Amino acid sequence: xxxxxxxxxxxxxxxxxxxxxxxxxxxxxxxxALQVTAVPESKVYLNGKLIGxxxxxxCNSSDMLPVGDYNVQIAPNQSGLRPYGEKITINRATxxxxxxxxxxxxxSSGSVITLxxxxxxxxxxxxxxxxxxxSSVFIDNxxxxxxxxxxxxxxxxxxxLKLTKTGxxxxxxxxxxxxxxxxxxxxxxxxNPDISSPSAAPDSRAVTPSPSVSKVVILDTxxxxxxxxxxxxxxxxxxxxxxxxxxxxxxxxxxxxxxxKLKNGKTGWISSQYAEKK
Numbered sequence: 001x002x003x004x005x006x007x008x009x010x011x012x013x014x015x016x017x018x019x020x021x022x023x024x025x026x027x028x029x030x031x032x033a034l035q036v037t038a039v040p041e042s043k044v045y046l047n048g049k050l051i052g053x054x055x056x057x058x059c060n061s062s063d064m065l066p067v068g069d070y071n072v073q074i075a076p077n078q079s080g081l082r083p084y085g086e087k088i089t090i091n092r093a094t095x096x097x098x099x100x101x102x103x104x105x106x107x108s109s110g111s112v113i114t115l116x117x118x119x120x121x122x123x124x125x126x127x128x129x130x131x132x133x134x135s136s137v138f139i140d141n142x143x144x145x146x147x148x149x150x151x152x153x154x155x156x157x158x159x160x161l162k163l164t165k166t167g168x169x170x171x172x173x174x175x176x177x178x179x180x181x182x183x184x185x186x187x188x189x190x191x192n193p194d195i196s197s198p199s200a201a202p203d204s205r206a207v208t209p210s211p212s213v214s215k216v217v218i219l220d221t222x223x224x225x226x227x228x229x230x231x232x233x234x235x236x237x238x239x240x241x242x243x244x245x246x247x248x249x250x251x252x253x254x255x256x257x258x259x260x261k262l263k264n265g266k267t268g269w270i271s272s273q274y275a276e277k278k
Contacts, residue, residue, distance in 0.1 A: 030092035031064035033057070038074050038100045040081075045073040053077075065090045073237065076102045085237030086112055087227070094181070099173075101190070109190035111173050113183065121180040126151040129222055130163055131188045131234045132256075133273055138162040147187075148222040163187050184223075188234050215278040216258050218246045218270070226275070228268035232257035239268050250277065 036044050038054040045051065047070055051058070054074070058065055067090055075083040081102045088096050091114070100110035118125065128137050130147040137145050140160050144151060147163070156179045162172045168189040177183050218226050221244060228240040232254050240262055242248070248260035257269045 030067055031061075032067060032090040032092055033059040033064050033095040034070075034072075034088075034090060035059065035095060035097045036072070036074060037098075038076065038102065040076055040078045040102065042077060042100070042102070043075045045075065047071050048073075059095070067092050071238070072098060074098070074100050078102070082233075083237070084108070084110070085230075087238045087241070088112065088114060089116075091115060091117060094178075103190060107190045107193065108188065109169060109171060110188050111171065112186040113173065113175060115178060115181040115183055118180055118182055123152070124154055124156055124177055124179050125182040126154050126159075126161075126175075126177060127182055127184045127222060128161070128163070129184075129186045130165075131186075131271075132165060132168070135163045135165040135168070135187075135189060138164070150222065161185060163189060165189055168192055214250060215247055216250045216260060216270075216275045217278055218242050218244050218248075219274045219276055220244045221274045226270055228260070228262065228270055230268060232259070232269040236269070239266070242270065247278065 035057045036054055037056075042054045043050055043052075044054060044056050046065075069087060069089050071085065071087050073083055073085045081104075084100050084102070086098060088098070090096055094115040096115070097113040098110070099112075100108070102108050126139070128147050128149045128151075130137075133147050135147045136143060137147060137149050138161070139151070139154070141162070154177055156177050158174065158176050160172060161175050162170060164170045169192050171187055171189055173185065173187070175183055175185065225241045225243055227238045228242060229236040230239050242260075242262075248262065251259040251261055251267055253259065253272065256272055258272050258275050259267055259269050260275075261267050
């Protein structure tokens with residue numbers, strides 16, 4: 001009888017380990033979809049490799065992308081417009097959407113929409129991050145807060161997401177929430193060219209050195225990290241990510257941006273919204 005019980009216990013333990021392994025692999029493997037739209041028509045590069053022309057959708061089971069992190073670059077076919085770069089995470093059985101409307105560095109706008117799995121499969125969240133920050137957020141024409149913002153009391157359905165800020169063009173996006181996921185939306189507003197105000201008008205910002213301040217510390221961010229850009233623009237290519245609490249040498253600064261020296265010796269630009277001089 002004891003031998004039987006030991007054998008039974010061993011079989012149960014084996015089944016548990018096997019099921020756990022399958023669950024782990026199921027979370028870490030699989031594929032997700034990517035959709036990229038842009039105006040004007042643009043080439044789309046994934047980790048430096050050309051994968052197509054906008055509008056592009058890697059949405060069929062045969063050409064969906066393996067789960068993981070990717071560098072996406074969108075290069076307009078029209079001359080005079082700067083490419084846009086973004087690092088995204090493809091999650092299992094979800095659709096990530098990048099949309100970009102190209103203009104000059106101040107008139108470009110766009111959005112990046114991704115779904116991130118939550119530990120609570122009965123929970124549902126919407127995260128809204130905007131450039132510039134402190135933009136008004138409307139869900140289905142109802143004002144729900146100011147960016148950066150996380151909403152938890154949202155229904156699983158289609159919704160109209162709208163961001164507004166004085167001096168900038170409104171941005172409206174159709175989204176669909178899903179139970180067990182956080183819908184993360186990163187929205188860039190373009191400056192309204194019809195409004196001439198100091199906060200809205202494009203200006204030629206001069207880079208000024210900061211000899212009296214030698215360090216900056218990274219503050220908490222809604223995403224848990226801060227993107228480092230090649231240039232002082234949200235449309236510039238992301239070259240690295242830094243974490244809250246990290247300290248870097250301050251090289252120079254512009255309005256809304258700090259240029260820092262990374263640990264690998266290279267320099268890059270971070271939003272001063274989430275960094276503080278020391």
